[in-house]
Amino acid sequence: MLNIIIADAELELVPKELWSFPDAVSYSKRRTKKLSEVLLDSNYMHRAIESVFPGESTRRGRPDIIHTLLLSCQESILNKAGMLRIFVHTRDNKVIIVNWQTRIPRSFNRFAGLIEDLFNKKIIQNNDLILLEMIDSTIREFIASRGLRNIRIFSPDDRISSISDAVGSQDETTLIIGGFSEGKFRSNLNGLGNRYSIYPEELTIWTVAMEAICTYERLHKVVT
Numbered sequence: 001m002l003n004i005i006i007a008d009a010e011l012e013l014v015p016k017e018l019w020s021f022p023d024a025v026s027y028s029k030r031r032t033k034k035l036s037e038v039l040l041d042s043n044y045m046h047r048a049i050e051s052v053f054p055g056e057s058t059r060r061g062r063p064d065i066i067h068t069l070l071l072s073c074q075e076s077i078l079n080k081a082g083m084l085r086i087f088v089h090t091r092d093n094k095v096i097i098v099n100w101q102t103r104i105p106r107s108f109n110r111f112a113g114l115i116e117d118l119f120n121k122k123i124i125q126n127n128d129l130i131l132l133e134m135i136d137s138t139i140r141e142f143i144a145s146r147g148l149r150n151i152r153i154f155s156p157d158d159r160i161s162s163i164s165d166a167v168g169s170q171d172e173t174t175l176i177i178g179g180f181s182e183g184k185f186r187s188n189l190n191g192l193g194n195r196y197s198i199y200p201e202e203l204t205i206w207t208v209a210m211e212a213i214c215t216y217e218r219l220h221k222v223v224t
Contacts, residue, residue, distance in 0.1 A: 001083055001084075001173075002078060002172075002173055002212070003148055004073065004084070004174075004209060004213075005089060005142070005148075005175070005176045006179035006205065007179055008089065008090070008178060008186045008187055009065075009066055009180070010059060010063075011039070011062075011115065012039070012060075012061075013039060013116070014045070015040065017052045018035075018048045018049070019035045021052075023045050026044075027041070027044040033116070039119075041062075042061035045061060046061075062180070063111075063115065065180070065205060066088060067104070067112075069206040070098065071106065073206075074103070082100055083220075083222065085098075085100060087142065089138075090179075094134050094135070094137070095134070095135050095137045095142050098132060099132065101131070114132070119134065122134045138187065139189065139192070148174040150174060151174045151176065151192045152166060152173065152174065152175050152176070152194055152196060153176045153194070153195045154166065154195075155185070155196070156201075159196075160198070161198065163211050166198050167212050167216050175209075176189065177208050
C-alpha cells in the first residue's frame with residue numbers, strides 16, 4: 001500500500017479578511033454562492049490576496065493544483081488496483097480522506113463545487129459509500145491516528161536521491177509531498193521521516209506524485 005499525504009495544500013474557503021474586496025464579491029456572485037462558501041482562487045482574487053496577505057498571492061488560492069493532482073492519482077494503475085490512498089492536508093489543519101473509488105470531476109468548476117460542499121458537509125457520499133471525508137487534524141495527529149509507517153518526505157531542498165531510493169521497497173510506504181506551488185512546508189515535519197529530493201529543480205506536485213506512483217508500481221510488480 002502506498003499512502004500519499006499532500007501537506008499544507010492551498011485549499012481553503014475565502015477568508016473573512018477578503019469579503020469586502022470587489023473581485024471576491026464579484027466572483028461569489030458569478031458562482032451564486034456566499035463568499036463564506038466559495039473556495040479561495042487566486043485566478044480571480046489575486047489583488048485581494050496580495051492586499052491583505054502580501055507576498056502570498058502566488059501561493060494561496062490554488063485549488064487547481066489539487067484538482068490536477070487528484071485527477072492523475074485517482075486514474076493511476078496503482079489506484080485501480082486498490083493499492084493507493086490519498087490524503088490532502090490543508091493549511092488550516094483539515095485533512096481530506098479520499099476514497100480510492102472516488103471519481104474526480106474532470107471539470108474544474110464541478111470539482112470546486114464538490115470541495116465547497118465538502119467544507120460545508122464534511123462528508124460526501126454515494127449511498128453508503130463515503131467518497132470524501134474532511135476531519136480536523138494536523139499531519140502528526142493524522143499519522144499517529146492512522147498508524148502510518150515508513151514516512152518519507154519529498155523536499156526539493158535536500159540531497160538528490162534516486163526515485164527508487166526515495167520510494168523504498170517496503171510494502172507499506174507513506175510519502176509526504178508539499179501541496180503548494182512555491183515556498184516551503186508550513187507544518188513542522190521534523191522527526192517524522194527521512195527527506196528526499198528527486199530532481200535538481202522544483203517539480204509540480206502531480207509530477208512528483210506520479211513519479212512516485214509509477215516507481216512503486218514497478219518495484220512491487222503492479223506493472224511489468
